[in-house]
Amino acid sequence: MDENFSEPGAERRREDYGRILLVDDDAQLRLLVARFLERYGFLVTSVEDGTNTREALERGSFDLVILDVMLPGVTGIEICRELRATSNLPIIMLTARSDEITRVAGLEGGADDYVTKPFNPREFLARVRSLLRRARLTNRTTNATQPNRATFGRWSLDLLRRELISPEGALIDLSTGEYDLLVVFVEHAHKVLSRDALMELAKARMPDPFDRTIDVQISRLRKKLELNAERDQFIKTVRGTGYMFAVPVTFESA
Amino acid sequence: MMLRMPQTVLGRAGAVLLGALMALVIIGYWAFRQGIEDVAVSLRERTLAERLVSIQRTIQSIAADDERDRTAHGLSSTSLEVHWSKISLVLGNANPKPEASALESRIRILQPDLKEQQMRIGFADDGALGTGATQAYAHMLLISLPLHDGTWVNFATPAVGITYHLPYHILLTTLVVGCGIALLAMVLLHRVTQPLRVLATAAERFDLNSMEKPIAEFGPLEVRRAAHSFNAMSSRIRTLVAERTQALAAVSHDFRTPITRLRLRTEMMDDSELRSVIDQDLGEMTAMIDATLDYLSAGSNSLNRPRKIDIVALLSTIVNAEKDLGRPVELFGLPHAYVFGDVVSLKRAFSNLIENALKFGTSARLTVCNAQAQTKITISDDGPGIPEPDIERVMEPFVRLETSRNRSTGGVGLGLSIARSIVLSHGGSIRLVNTFPGLSAEVTMQSIN
Numbered sequence: 174m175d176e177n178f179s180e181p182g183a184e185r186r187r188e189d190y191g192r193i194l195l196v197d198d199d200a201q202l203r204l205l206v207a208r209f210l211e212r213y214g215f216l217v218t219s220v221e222d223g224t225n226t227r228e229a230l231e232r233g234s235f236d237l238v239i240l241d242v243m244l245p246g247v248t249g250i251e252i253c254r255e256l257r258a259t260s261n262l263p264i265i266m267l268t269a270r271s272d273e274i275t276r277v278a279g280l281e282g283g284a285d286d287y288v289t290k291p292f293n294p295r296e297f298l299a300r301v302r303s304l305l306r307r308a309r310l311t312n313r314t315t316n317a318t319q320p321n322r323a324t325f326g327r328w329s330l331d332l333l334r335r336e337l338i339s340p341e342g343a344l345i346d347l348s349t350g351e352y353d354l355l356v357v358f359v360e361h362a363h364k365v366l367s368r369d370a371l372m373e374l375a376k377a378r379m380p381d382p383f384d385r386t387i388d389v390q391i392s393r394l395r396k397k398l399e400l401n402a403e404r405d406q407f408i409k410t411v412r413g414t415g416y417m418f419a420v421p422v423t424f425e426s427a
Numbered sequence: 428m429m430l431r432m433p434q435t436v437l438g439r440a441g442a443v444l445l446g447a448l449m450a451l452v453i454i455g456y457w458a459f460r461q462g463i464e465d466v467a468v469s470l471r472e473r474t475l476a477e478r479l480v481s482i483q484r485t486i487q488s489i490a491a492d493d494e495r496d497r498t499a500h501g502l503s504s505t506s507l508e509v510h511w512s513k514i515s516l517v518l519g520n521a522n523p524k525p526e527a528s529a530l531e532s533r534i535r536i537l538q539p540d541l542k543e544q545q546m547r548i549g550f551a552d553d554g555a556l557g558t559g560a561t562q563a564y565a566h567m568l569l570i571s572l573p574l575h576d577g578t579w580v581n582f583a584t585p586a587v588g589i590t591y592h593l594p595y596h597i598l599l600t601t602l603v604v605g606c607g608i609a610l611l612a613m614v615l616l617h618r619v620t621q622p623l624r625v626l627a628t629a630a631e632r633f634d635l636n637s638m639e640k641p642i643a644e645f646g647p648l649e650v651r652r653a654a655h656s657f658n659a660m661s662s663r664i665r666t667l668v669a670e671r672t673q674a675l676a677a678v679s680h681d682f683r684t685p686i687t688r689l690r691l692r693t694e695m696m697d698d699s700e701l702r703s704v705i706d707q708d709l710g711e712m713t714a715m716i717d718a719t720l721d722y723l724s725a726g727s728n729s730l731n732r733p734r735k736i737d738i739v740a741l742l743s744t745i746v747n748a749e750k751d752l753g754r755p756v757e758l759f760g761l762p763h764a765y766v767f768g769d770v771v772s773l774k775r776a777f778s779n780l781i782e783n784a785l786k787f788g789t790s791a792r793l794t795v796c797n798a799q800a801q802t803k804i805t806i807s808d809d810g811p812g813i814p815e816p817d818i819e820r821v822m823e824p825f826v827r828l829e830t831s832r833n834r835s836t837g838g839v840g841l842g843l844s845i846a847r848s849i850v851l852s853h854g855g856s857i858r859l860v861n862t863f864p865g866l867s868a869e870v871t872m873q874s875i876n
Binding site for chain 2: 199205208291292294341342343345
């Protein structure tokens with residue numbers, strides 16, 4: 174385990190607190206990531222492999238796990254699957270960009286997010302913050318069985334693979350922002366959501382500083398969703414209040 | 428006329444077969460005809476000899492002269508004219524030709540009665556004729572046999588050279604059988620050469636990016652060996668390239684951790700100007716590594732999870748992301764177009780093409796349209812275009828045109844190669860067209876419903 178550092182001077186946020194377990198086989202990287210996150214107020218415990226991960230999880234409680242995919246012995250994906258079987262602890266996977274298969278496997282293994290190496294530290298920090306915020310917001314229960322598919326109309330949203338399938342059976346590509354927004358809508362069907370509420374709920378998944386306003390995101394999402402069907406008004410504008418997802422949604426878990 | 432040698436094995440074997448068959452037919456016919464002729468001649472000579480003797484005896488037995496003449500006429504037939512006269516029709520002093528003498532001796536052997544007798548034999552044309560009626564006996568073989576009282580029986584028969592018509596039915600049969608054999612042989616040869624064609628096609632289509640199954644080793648021994656060698660060779664090439672690719676990929680991959688460490692280290696730096704410069708360099712390095720890895724995996728990985736996708740939705744995600752970065756990119760055309768492919772790699776391909784358009788021009792314009800069961804995506808820029816001679820070359824890996832060799836537009840020179848590999852591995856095609864002004868990249872992919 175690496176020594177804890179705390180450097181003053183970094184711009185901290187109110188919500189920057191929590192215990193993070195970092196799993197990576199590169200000692201230097203562990204030290205640097207830990208030092209970086211600690212600057213922002215997080216408490217970081219770092220270990221190098223699967224065995225130590227289990228030990229650390231037994232010994233202490235954590236708010237978030239950062240898992241490298243490529244680990245000696247037990248792979249990050251296996252640890253992730255193992256962890257998911259017993260808890261809803263938020264997990265961020267560290268992957269290599271070309272490793273698209275790993276990404277999918279990681280998400281299917283139950284990871285909440287993934288960051289590709291070499292990552293931009295600020296983007297990484299944003300992901301950590303947003304995942305923690307989301308976990309705290311949704312007040313996760315200990316129920317490990319989460320839905321992995323949502324259907325509305327003749328559309329289907331794969332929550333594991335993050336894929337939207339149109340009634341024609343075609344994959345409709347969504348940006349991260351559009352996907353996150355759609356998930357918020359689907360999870361809050363038939364509820365009027367104000368711009369602020371949407372922002373708050375979806376921002377948790379939108380760390381991209383270049384993201385447009387919520388209206389632009391919604392108009393893009395509408396375009397992708399509704400041009401395919403005959404004017405299915407999936408996302409309705411509620412004058413003066415906000416938006417509402419006006420289709421019944423069914424959740425399934427395989 | 429120069430006959431061109433057929434180029435295919437089938438053609439050559441066919442030509443050889445045809446030649447052999449023709450030789451067989453000609454030689455066979457000649458031998459057959461020779462045999463028939465021999466039989467016919469000997470049969471004819473035997474009959475002739477017998478008739479000579481019997482007619483001679485018949486006339487011998489008759490006493491009255493006019494009776495003799497009449498009998499002679501009565502015994503005549505179309506093939507043998509018989510006359511009785513006091514003198515010999517054939518001149519005794521004529522020098523007989525060798526053929527005539529040979530015939531004479533053969534007749535004497537065939538008919539022992541004639542052995543001891545005097546016999547005059549000759550051809551009318553050779554001046555053997557005693558009378559002046561040369562014209563009447565033209566081409567005739569003349570034989571004169573003496574009777575006991577010194578008179579003569581004269582025979583005239585058409586010259587020995589037997590003329591008979593070509594046996595058309597035999598020729599026809601031979602021709603039909605020959606054609607039949609040739610046809611059958613061609614069919615069989617076609618089958619025998621099939622593995623060769625399979626081999627040739629496999630060699631033509633050999634592509635490192637597509638994992639094709641080894642070709643079937645069948646057919647004649649030599650062809651089986653060739654197919655086996657081809658399979659062995661292609662697997663050696665694949666292994667070799669795979670090893671190199673893996674090595675390169677491993678190195679590129681291993682760069683990620685040190686770059687990540689550097690990024691974290693710069694984050695701790697106080698000098699923000701220096702930090703941003705280093706960040707920029709690291710970003711460039713990352714881009715190069717990513718491009719190399721993309722290039723290495725572009726062909727092979729892209730169809731791991733092919734599926735029906737809405738290419739317009741995919742393009743609008745890319746276009747929207749570019750717009751969010753404040754770049755002038757617009758998407759026009761069909762509201763939907765479905766193709767079969769892999770989202771991640773197609774996104775990479777089109778991102779590369781759009782990046783390229785923005786690198787050399789000030790704006791990019793995308794159009795999606797349908798053309799005969801094909802979806803055509805055009806990415807146009809308003810840049811300077813590419814000199815016509817270089818237009819093919821720029822899609823080759825690591826090729827950068829001299830004009831782009833500066834920091835702002837530089838790069839590894841893999842963007843177009845990656846895009847091309849991905850599009851090709853999706854069964855599509857890509858070409859660059861100068862549109863004056865600007866350049867258009869036209870991607871064509873098979874549409875699905």
